[in-house]
Amino acid sequence: MTQLTMTVNGKTVSGDAEGRTLLSTFLRDTLGLTGTHIGCDTSQCGACVVHVDGEAIKSCTMLALEADGSNVATIEGQANEDGSLNVIQQAFQDHHGLQCGFCTPGMVMSAAALLKENPKPTEAEVRAYLEGNICRCTGYHNIVKAIMAASGQDVAIAAE
Numbered sequence: 001m002t003q004l005t006m007t008v009n010g011k012t013v014s015g016d017a018e019g020r021t022l023l024s025t026f027l028r029d030t031l032g033l034t035g036t037h038i039g040c041d042t043s044q045c046g047a048c049v050v051h052v053d054g055e056a057i058k059s060c061t062m063l064a065l066e067a068d069g070s071n072v073a074t075i076e077g078q079a080n081e082d083g084s085l086n087v088i089q090q091a092f093q094d095h096h097g098l099q100c101g102f103c104t105p106g107m108v109m110s111a112a113a114l115l116k117e118n119p120k121p122t123e124a125e126v127r128a129y130l131e132g133n134i135c136r137c138t139g140y141h142n143i144v145k146a147i148m149a150a151s152g153q154d155v156a157i158a159a160e
């Protein structure tokens with residue numbers, strides 16, 4: 001076991017990890033941050049997306065050891081300081097961008113990364129960016145609407 005220290009959602013945290021421990025497992029089982037979901041074992045679903053040093057990554061594709069000393073952001077740190085939903089979370093609620101909610105943490109974290117690097121994406125750019133995030137429920141239209149709305153753009157999406 002190795003003791004790791006990292007900043008998670010603005011707080012310095014420490015915990016022990018084996019060399020094989022994935023960051024997703026470390027966040028959930030060691031730090032108790034179960035908002036990061038694990039939906040596959042093939043690195044396909046995107047339910048586990050977090051930000052490491054500002055980059056969106058699938059936390060099941062990174063060893064916890066590799067994140068030692070990093071700055072990690074998870075869904076638990078996304079709300080506004082007063083506890084209200086941030087603009088992306090609110091848009092998901094307003095535009096019915098979730099049903100069961102299993103994919104939602106990863107979707108929100110991916111959307112946050114997209115809007116940081118491209119504040120006014122086109123619908124096609126949103127869809128392309130979400131290529132690594134699978135949703136079994138919504139058919140994606142309302143997720144795209146939500147992200148377009150969070151970017152302050154019209155939410156007219158052609159197909160339903």
Ligand code: FES
Nearest residue numbers: 039043045046060
């Ligand atoms: S749990 Fe990481 S991509 Fe599915």
Ligand code: FES
Nearest residue numbers: 099103135136137
């Ligand atoms: S809302 Fe159920 S998987 Fe996306």
